Amino acid sequence: MKLRKVLALAAAAVMAVAALASCGVKEDSSNDSKAGGSSEKHYKIGIVQIMEHTSLNTIRDAVIDRLAELGYVDGKNCTIDAQQANNESTTVQQILDQFKADGDDIIIAITTPCAQLAAPYSEEIPVVFSAVTDPIGAGLCDSLESTGANITGTSDKLAITKILDFALEMKPEIKTLGYLYNTGEDNSVSTLKEVKAYCEEKGITVIEGAASNTSEVQEAAQNLAAKCDAVFSPNDNTIAGAMGTVTEVMNKAKVPMFVGADSMVMDGGLGTVGIEYSDLGKETANMAAQILSGEKKASEIPIKVFNEDLSTYINKTTADTIGITIPDDIANGEKTVYFN
Structure with missing residues (x-):
C-alpha cells in the first residue's frame, strides 16, 4: 500500500512539472508574437x-x-x-x-x-x-x-522646383535643358510636365531625349549633350540603369547632369535635391x-x-571633371552630402 502511494505521488509530481512546462511554452509564444508575428506563422x-x-x-x-x-x-x-x-x-x-x-x-x-x-x-x-x-x-x-x-x-515625388533652382545656382547660364527619359515610364512623363512649366517661367527651352531601353540611352544622351547647356533626368529606371554610360557622355562634353535620386548622383550625376x-x-x-x-x-x-527634410547631393568627382565650381552657400550647407 505504501509503495502504491509513493508511485501515485511521483506520477502527480511529473504531471505538475509537465503542466508548468506547457505554460512556459505558451508564454514564450506570446512574446514572439509581439516581436513580429506568432512563432507558429511562417x-x-x-x-x-x-x-x-x-x-x-x-x-x-x-x-x-x-x-x-x-x-x-x-x-x-x-x-x-x-x-x-x-x-x-x-x-x-x-x-x-x-x-x-x-x-x-x-x-x-x-x-x-x-x-x-x-x-x-x-x-x-x-x-x-x-x-x-x-x-x-x-x-x-x-x-x-x-x-x-x-x-x-x-x-x-520629386521636388522639381527645388532641383531646378539648384541647377540654376550651380550653372546660372542654362538656356537649354535636356530631358533624358523613357517615354514608356508614366512617372517620367508626368514629371516632364512640371519641368516644362518651370522652364517656361524661366525662359529655358526644354529639349527631349527619349530612350525606350538601355541600349538607346547613349545615343539619346549624346544628342542632348551636343544641344543643351545642362541635362536633367527624373527617377527614370531606364536612365538610372545606364548611369555609367550617361556619366561618361556628359563628362566628356562637360555638360552638367542633374538627376532625381541620390543614388543617381552616387552613380555619376552631378547633383540633386531630394530624399x-x-x-x-x-x-x-x-x-x-x-x-x-x-x-x-x-x-x-x-x-x-517623401517631400520634406530634403538634402542636397553632389558628386564631387563629377563637378571637378566638368569644371563646375560649387557655390559657397551650397558647399557649406548643413544638408549637403558629397559623393566621390
Whole structure:
C-alpha cells in the first residue's frame, strides 16, 4: 500500500512539472508574437523590382533590413522572395503570378511599372508599393489619404522646383535643358510636365531625349549633350540603369547632369535635391509589418510622400571633371552630402 502511494505521488509530481512546462511554452509564444508575428506563422513576402540599379537595390535592401528589425527575419519566421525583372513587363507579370501561386502573404512592388502590374493582385493579396512618383496619376489610388483598396505605399515625388533652382545656382547660364527619359515610364512623363512649366517661367527651352531601353540611352544622351547647356533626368529606371554610360557622355562634353535620386548622383550625376532612398525602403517595410501583424489593413494606411527634410547631393568627382565650381552657400550647407 505504501509503495502504491509513493508511485501515485511521483506520477502527480511529473504531471505538475509537465503542466508548468506547457505554460512556459505558451508564454514564450506570446512574446514572439509581439516581436513580429506568432512563432507558429511562417510568412511569405514577395518583393519585385523592375530592374537592378542602385536606387532600387537601396530600397530593396532597406526593406529587408527593416523587416528583420521588426521581427520578420528571412529564413527564420518568413521567406522573402526578392526578384527583379530585367526591365521587362512580361517578366514582372510572371513573377507576380508566381507570388500568387506560392500563396504569398504580401507583395512589395518597387517602382511605378511594378506597382501598376501588381495592383490587380491586391484583390487577393495586400500590395505595398515603393518609389512611385505619382500614385494618383499612375492609377493606383484616387486619394493619398485613403486608397480605398488593398494597396498602399511610399512615393518619391520629386521636388522639381527645388532641383531646378539648384541647377540654376550651380550653372546660372542654362538656356537649354535636356530631358533624358523613357517615354514608356508614366512617372517620367508626368514629371516632364512640371519641368516644362518651370522652364517656361524661366525662359529655358526644354529639349527631349527619349530612350525606350538601355541600349538607346547613349545615343539619346549624346544628342542632348551636343544641344543643351545642362541635362536633367527624373527617377527614370531606364536612365538610372545606364548611369555609367550617361556619366561618361556628359563628362566628356562637360555638360552638367542633374538627376532625381541620390543614388543617381552616387552613380555619376552631378547633383540633386531630394530624399535618402533607404528611407523609402524603411517606411515601406513599416507599412508591410503593420499589415502582416494584422494591426492595420492596407486601405487604412495613407500613402507616404517623401517631400520634406530634403538634402542636397553632389558628386564631387563629377563637378571637378566638368569644371563646375560649387557655390559657397551650397558647399557649406548643413544638408549637403558629397559623393566621390
